[in-house]
Amino acid sequence: MATEESWHPVEDGKKLYTKTWRTAGPAKARLVFIHGFSDHCNTYNTFFPTLASKGIEVYTFDQRGWGRSVQKPSEKGNTGPTTRVLEDITSFIKTVIPSPIPLFLMGHSMGGGEVLCYAALGPADIRKHIRGFLLEAPFVDFSPASKPSPIVVFAGRLVGKLLPNVQKVNKLDVKLVSRDAAVQKQMEEDTLCHDTGTLEGLSGLLDRTGDLASGKIQIGDAAGEGGVTRIWIGHGNKDGITNFHAAKKFFDELSAKDKEFKTYEGHFHRLHDEPGTEKQEFMDDVANWILTRSVEPVQVEASKPKL
Template structure:
């Protein structure tokens, strides 16, 4: 688990139905007064409680955070008492995940009609937030993209730092059509997550972070980022500002791919922020790095309110 939240910060837990009735575990960190809203999308094989300390800081700085365990992950998939009967670990796809983001975007705009709403995501979630703006066909609908006041993508999974062999990718493509919900191992070396060894060890033994995913989910995650970099970047709405933050020493997702994507898109307001010697999970880094990372993201969001 992530470092504990500031004792003065609180969050509200709720199990909320999504667009197709699937129940999602959600947390809302309310700022008072709030100047902006952030919808946070976590990464692959993790869950939103790992960001508790950071989301508490956001709320203390005037940013309300709404976060949800994504379809196929976290408590949404693993809580035996509350999860939907059709919810299964790894059972997801980019089509479903984009539709889920669109649903929660509209939900939060209804809750906070006068506040700007930002999408923020890490790793897989970061790529989804970027992809939400670049997908050539629904979901999301064009009018939904216009609801986004900005995107913050941290360590986005556009390309892996060490991509798999082509034959493995080809077999994965075939399997995604034949056995889409088959769960397969998808390990990440915990030592590559951050410089905080205790945090890495906690992740490795966390029952809510099984290092596996469905064939369809993994295939979409890997090919979707490539498609964004090679083609879909052309569809970026130039009026949507974006901040991409990436550690220069990330051994999980490619920082150079993030830089290339940022350079390619047509956003009038865009920034690529490299974090020197940062590993993959910047929110869990040591030696003051995570505090500066969170402060940089908050400052960018408030600058765009």
């Protein structure tokens, strides 16, 4: 297995830090991964190397406002609105398509919410390349343990319309992130996990979450490659950051025929970073879901009769 680091220039001139985990032999699938809030692509420890060891190449990047894509303090959390977030994802996916092997899109937490939005709202000419969508503890709603008060949300949105680039620190409780003390320490000490968002970026996150939780954003049964929606969601039922029950409700209401929801009993927010061997079950589940759908025949959209 080898890793590669690079910089991806987006259309507006912004450069995003990227990293790729390549397989030792011929790859069986490609995975584009979108990280979460106050996170970056180098915090995923054994997850990406494990996928690569199983034949899955991982392509990921530090989102605008996060990780090494931040070049100066004023850029911290400056993600832009949801349109900009989705455009950055599109720009990055374009670097790996057309893919000679099946391509999958996955997101964790905030990134999971973004991937759900992308499955519903992303450009059809890009989504047709995506074999399946995977979500790890997607941000469909806040867990009660982390939910801000309605007053705080209202005030933040109001001020955000006037001063979109004002930064606000929203400290994640590392004790809710994982039960592994070493992971808690890692997240606490990592200066790239800066817990800072702009009011515009935070408002966009809240809007996406609200639209997902309310059902305003819906994913049909033709979101991906071959006119088929394939979707997998994994969520710990003791997650104190994102809402397990909201994610399950969203899943239950999906019209997709190929869908799977996996409950991880007693697990917290970073399923790939739970203690000891418990994370291995999650990583194996992700790899097996991808590899199973990498060998299945692709269903092709029925041709429309010519008028």
